[in-house]
Amino acid sequence: MTLLDVSRVTRRFGGLVALNSVSFSVAKGEILGIIGPNGAGKTTLFGVISGFIPPSEGGVRFDGEDIIGISPDRLVRRGLIRSFQVAQTFADMTTLDVVTTAALTRRPIVEAVDYAAHVLRRVGLGGKEYQTPGSLSLQDKKLLELAKCLATDPRCILLDEVMAGLTMAETEAPIAIIRELNSQGVTIVMVEHVMPVIMRLATRIVVINFGEKIAEATPDVIIKDQKVIDAYFGDELDA
Numbered sequence: 500m501t502l503l504d505v506s507r508v509t510r511r512f513g514g515l516v517a518l519n520s521v522s523f524s525v526a527k528g529e530i531l532g533i534i535g536p537n538g539a540g541k542t543t544l545f546g547v548i549s550g551f552i553p554p555s556e557g558g559v560r561f562d563g564e565d566i567i568g569i570s571p572d573r574l575v576r577r578g579l580i581r582s583f584q585v586a587q588t589f590a591d592m593t594t595l596d597v598v599t600t601a602a603l604t605r606r607p608i609v610e611a612v613d614y615a616a617h618v619l620r621r622v623g624l625g626g627k628e629y630q631t632p633g634s635l636s637l638q639d640k641k642l643l644e645l646a647k648c649l650a651t652d653p654r655c656i657l658l659d660e661v662m663a664g665l666t667m668a669e670t671e672a673p674i675a676i677i678r679e680l681n682s683q684g685v686t687i688v689m690v691e692h693v694m695p696v697i698m699r700l701a702t703r704i705v706v707i708n709f710g711e712k713i714a715e716a717t718p719d720v721i722i723k724d725q726k727v728i729d730a731y732f733g734d735e736l737d738a
């Protein structure tokens with residue numbers, strides 16, 4: 500069953516075409532990977548799906564319903580949430596405050612605080628409830644971003660480079676969390692530059708280059724696709 504359907508989405512910023520008629524769909528329970536060079540339009544795509552950026556053209560359906568024009572907070576209540584590449588929080592909030600705010604999506608305040616503490620422990624941030632997000636390491640900031648998403652009890656999560664900048668060893672914690680979530684039925688769409696991670700997790704991969712979808716296949720097929728190698732792996736393999 501299709502949970503998320505992106506249909507011919509175009510987004511222009513002035514003269515720049517950040518997304519050009521991009522279409523794909525995500526089945527319920529899937530882990531879809533999205534890859535592409537910097538500036539390809541991946542974050543813009545997540546912005547459009549999650550209600551932050553109106554598309555210039557095209558449509559997005561979630562659970563069978565047209566969601567264009569629906570605000571991000573209402574989409575979160577429907578079970579669709581994105582993470583942010585650069586975590587946006589207020590300096591004087593604790594990690595517990597941040598995750599409690601997310602937990603209030605579905606819970607009254609008396610339950611939200613306990614639930615937020617539970618989610619923080621689940622991602623491995625137990626004991627750091629009263630630290631400010633700014634004081635956390637990069638790895639912990641990424642785990643906090645995951646905790647914020649989890650606390651809303653999502654049906655579908657859009658993860659934007661939650662492993663960027665982490666060492667291979669540091670990616671093990673978020674990988675385990677993503678696997679566990681997925682095994683509980685949560686659908687995952689993830690933008691990730693760390694190829695070994697995408698290869699391990701994704702059931703399917705969509706490749707975007709200069710705002711256009713240039714390939715869509717299983718990881719083993721993608722890694723051998725000449726268009727993808729030229730667009731994306733070329734520099735890495737030459738280096």
Ligand SMILES: Nc1ncnc2c1ncn2[C@@H]1O[C@H](COP(=O)(O)OP(=O)(O)O)[C@@H](O)[C@H]1O
Nearest residue numbers: 512515517535536537538539540541542543544
């Ligand atoms: N709000 C914006 N205004 C103008 N240009 C933007 C805006 N957001 C993104 N862009 C441009 O759109 C293109 C795609 O950006 P982005 O979606 O962030 O790419 P990616 O996440 O794949 O690196 C880039 O050229 C970027 O500079």
Ligand SMILES: [Mg+2]
Nearest residue numbers: 541542543584
């Ligand atoms: Mg991006």
